[in-house]
Amino acid sequence: MRDFRQVDAVVSQLVEKVNHTPDRIGAMRGAFSIRDIAPHIFAWLDVLDMNVVMILILMMAIGGFTVISGLLIVMLERINMIGILKALGATNMQVRRIFQHFAVMLVGKAIIIGDMIALVLCFAQKQFNFIKLDADTYYIDSVPIEFNWLFFLSIPSPSNSIGFSSCSSTSECYSFQHSSSSVPASS
Numbered sequence: 497m498r499d500f501r502q503v504d505a506v507v508s509q510l511v512e513k514v515n516h517t518p519d520r521i522g523a524m525r526g527a528f529s530i531r532d533i534a535p536h537i538f539a540w541l542d543v544l545d546m547n548v549v550m551i552l553i554l555m556m557a558i559g560g561f562t563v564i565s566g567l568l569i570v571m572l573e574r575i576n577m578i579g580i581l582k583a584l585g586a587t588n589m590q591v592r593r594i595f596q597h598f599a600v601m602l603v604g605k606a607i608i609i610g611d612m613i614a615l616v617l618c619f620a621q622k623q624f625n626f627i628k629l630d631a632d633t634y635y636i637d638s639v640p641i642e643f644n645w646l647f648f649l650s651i652p653s654p655s656n657s658i659g660f661s662s663c664s665s666t667s668e669c670y671s672f673q674h675s676s677s678s679v680p681a682s683s
Contacts, residue, residue, distance in 0.1 A: 578591055625638035
């Protein structure tokens with residue numbers, strides 16, 4: 497059996513064949529699922545899956561706040577530029593698009609660099625097993641790596657949308673309300 501998701505179907509077939517058939521001596525044998533024998537292991541794995549989801553949610557929230565605070569700092573540094581653009585007749589939407597393009601470029605570079613580092617680390621772990629585990633506790637001697645290209649390629653989409661939406665909300669909330677007060681009045 498190669499797919500663990502089919503364990504229940506395979507066990508039900510074995511139970512039908514084995515549990516009702518005596519062996520040569522006349523003793524009845526039994527077939528049981530690993531889920532029935534060691535349910536605590538699967539409960540532990542479910543808790544680990546929940547931890548992974550919570551960690552990913554926290555990482556996305558922290559990344560979003562980091563992008564927002566970084567863009568606020570950039571806008572504060574360029575408040576004079578915003579004032580000059582507004583004085584030259586730029587609309588709020590045009591100024592907002594400048595910062596949105598900047599955010600997409602910033603987040604895009606970070607995603608590409610992060611993906612490259614992740615690929616190198618995953619490949620190195622898969623080939624050389626440099627992250628070791630205690631085999632007595634975990635039943636394996638190193639951290640296993642299963643690489644799925646579809647999953648790997650699906651990560652940048654939510655990251656880009658978080659960066660883009662955080663830029664939109666930041667630029668809407670801050671820069672254009674304060675830009676008119678930062679431009680000195682002409683005498």
